[in-house]
Amino acid sequence: MQIDSTILENLEKLSHLHIDEDKKVEIIAQLSDILSYVENLNELDTDHLDASFSTLQGGTLMRSDEPYCDSAISHDILSNAPQSQDDFFIVPAIIE
């Protein structure tokens, strides 16, 4: 995969980073190096393997559907929140 200025621009946006014009060529070269290093993995033959998302064996744990609630916990958390009022967390106004 080739990194070009369009991809770099998108990455800047996604990472909330600004990269100076005079640094762009250098950054593109570095990112391309990283990617080509990762491409070494393509030498492995994985055709006969299923895709996996974890190196761990077994599935996630599950619990039974029994409610438990300790109001002292939410009370503690609310009292440690930067701002709370009437048991609401308060944040600066957000416009939908």
Next chain:
Amino acid sequence: MFETVIGLEVHVQLNTKTKLFCSCPTSFAHRQNANTCPTCLALPGALPVVNRQAAIKAMRFGYAINARVNHHSIFDRKSYFYPDSPSAYQITQMHKAIVQGGELFIDLEDGSTKRIGMHQAHLEADAGKNTHDGDISKVDLNRAGTPLLEIVSAPDMRSSDEAVAYLKKLHSIVRYLDISNANMQEGSFRCDVNVSIRPKGQEAFGTRVEIKNINSFKFVAAAIAYEVERQTEAYEDGVYESEVVQETRLFDVNKGVTKSMRGKEEAADYRYFPDPDLRELIVSDEMIEEAKQMPELPDAKVERYIQELGVKRYDALVICSTKELAYFFEEMLTSNASPKNCVTWLTTELLGRLNKASLSIEQSPLSGAKLGELVSKIENNEINGKGAKDILDRLMEEDSSIDALIESMGLRQVNDDGAILAIIDDIIAQNQDKAQEYREGKEKLFGFFVGQVMKISGGSANPAKVNELLKKKLG
């Protein structure tokens, strides 16, 4: 000419007792943030643990729509920044959902059915709620982490009627399965509509617009109608490319228009990746067995009513449209009344009265068993139809036994020939002239005699008998 292409995404709130990843209750809390804990508030170190029951309900839905239930599925993080999500991501299933494919059959006005393909259904956690108040916003996280099943259809619908029929069918199925309360007003059944148009015959889809969070079937139809008109006009005016863009729009209920939700469409990259806090969701054989236990579903019920009970298709569809109505009907049948009469007394007599009183079938003052008993009493000639209607009127107001009402209202049907003949003789004696006219061919007068006999008997004479005996006496 254009063709409309519609796909629907429905968020169904699963009716588990606890949240998807923690043991906090999902029930209504009187106090904001009362149903929260370190996990659903995303405190560092707190780990999510999957609610087994939520997985089973999702699987049950999968089996109900002939879908593939993936024995291995995974949870992903969908990142977004908003105060209703303290973790700054939603746990959902993007790469491999628990339910894939499937189908659902919708019933159309003309009596035909259409197959709607399903794309997938996946588990995800709901967000909290914000209330805006001047220069602050108040955050209540009671709902954060509540299990949702997002059900995504294929783009198989071609009109708003089909979209509404799909939603009604889906609604009915999740209610039958008892996996959700599916209350649109309360937000436990929320739908997003994807709409595009394309010239008839063109294979490629047009640009799709998503309309979010519409809370009634009526508004779904209105939002689609508006959007189709907007897109068609843009096409005809040659401004389709600039006016119709892939975006999220909101339906304005008051103005009946959709509006662009500008600002949000840029958040296209949610940085999905498998949640490292959760391993694969692997379902066990016991879970599969449990998930496959389900009640008879509406399509099967309709067929059974038609085949085994001789109910007309139209009536069967009406009765099976909600599980409450179907179960009421089945309760009526336990009285051994005939299915045909049960249909009439349920759909015409009871539903008519409930409608008038603005009551739903769940709020009916009398049970299915009781209405069934009333119908069987007509069939056993204990009362006649007119008397039964009067009794039903009373039962709408008071909880009495049917037998007591029959006695107190003097409605016990007179089936005894002698008693009816006595009345007939009296009437004919008092109306010699009319009897003569009838015999001379004025047949319309027959109704007059029937009316008189019924009146004198206080409505209790068996009408069939009255007809039969009158014919003999006058003939």
